[in-house]
Amino acid sequence: MIRIVNIAAVFALPLALLIATSSRAASSDESEFLTKAAAAGAAEVEAGRMAERRATDPAVQKFARQMVTDHSRINKQLLALAKRKGVSAQAKPTESQEKDLASLKTKDAEDFDQAYMDQMVADHKDAVSLFESAAKNSGDHEISDFASKTLKTLRHHAGMAKRVNKGQAAAPQARGPKH
Numbered sequence: 001m002i003r004i005v006n007i008a009a010v011f012a013l014p015l016a017l018l019i020a021t022s023s024r025a026a027s028s029d030e031s032e033f034l035t036k037a038a039a040a041g042a043a044e045v046e047a048g049r050m051a052e053r054r055a056t057d058p059a060v061q062k063f064a065r066q067m068v069t070d071h072s073r074i075n076k077q078l079l080a081l082a083k084r085k086g087v088s089a090q091a092k093p094t095e096s097q098e099k100d101l102a103s104l105k106t107k108d109a110e111d112f113d114q115a116y117m118d119q120m121v122a123d124h125k126d127a128v129s130l131f132e133s134a135a136k137n138s139g140d141h142e143i144s145d146f147a148s149k150t151l152k153t154l155r156h157h158a159g160m161a162k163r164v165n166k167g168q169a170a171a172p173q174a175r176g177p178k179h
Contacts, residue, residue: 025086026082026085026086026140026143027139027140029138030085030087030138030140030143033130033143033147034082034085034087034089035082035087036130037078037089037134038075038078038079038091039089039093040097040123040126040127041074041075041091042090042091042092042093043101044067044123045067045091047064047100047119048066048067048068048071050064050116051063051067051116052064054109055116056109057113059167060113060117060164060168063117063160063161066160074153075091079091081142081143084142085142100119103115114165114168117168120161120165121158124154124158124161125158127158131147131150131151131154132147135147
């Protein structure tokens with residue numbers, strides 16, 4: 001009987017810690033991560049939808065569709081996680097991201113694809129950095145696990161963005177050097 005009690009005690013403490021850790025509120029850094037990630041994801045979806053309609057290069061259109069699909073899925077998971085952690089993150093671009101989206105809207109058909117892909121390279125570089133930091137530094141296993149799992153997709157997106165962007169620079173319709 002004592003042995004059963006000892007075994008139960010050995011498992012009870014880690015289980016209690018696991019439950020306490022998974023249901024704890026997010027720290028201020030974790031809240032900031034969840035809020036920034038939700039805004040960035042929303043901006044990716046909005047920019048992707050715009051590129052689906054406006055891009056002229058089929059590779060850019062395909063990339064944009066992938067961004068809408070993947071970031072919509074990630075955003076849904078992220079917002080559910082934020083809710084569990086008591087963070088009121090919203091899937092809404094920041095003011096700065098809204099300015100970037102507005103700038104994209106002003107591009108003519110000739111310049112849109114390149115501007116969109118330049119933005120995607122920069123945005124995914126920032127997203128990878130944000131998620132790496134959360135994966136490494138979050139004390140909440142749910143948040144660090146989410147960040148770690150999402151990093152694979154974000155790194156893939158970053159590589160895709162660079163490859164498609166290089167294709168834009170090498171495309172026959174590309175003009176001379178920017179002044």
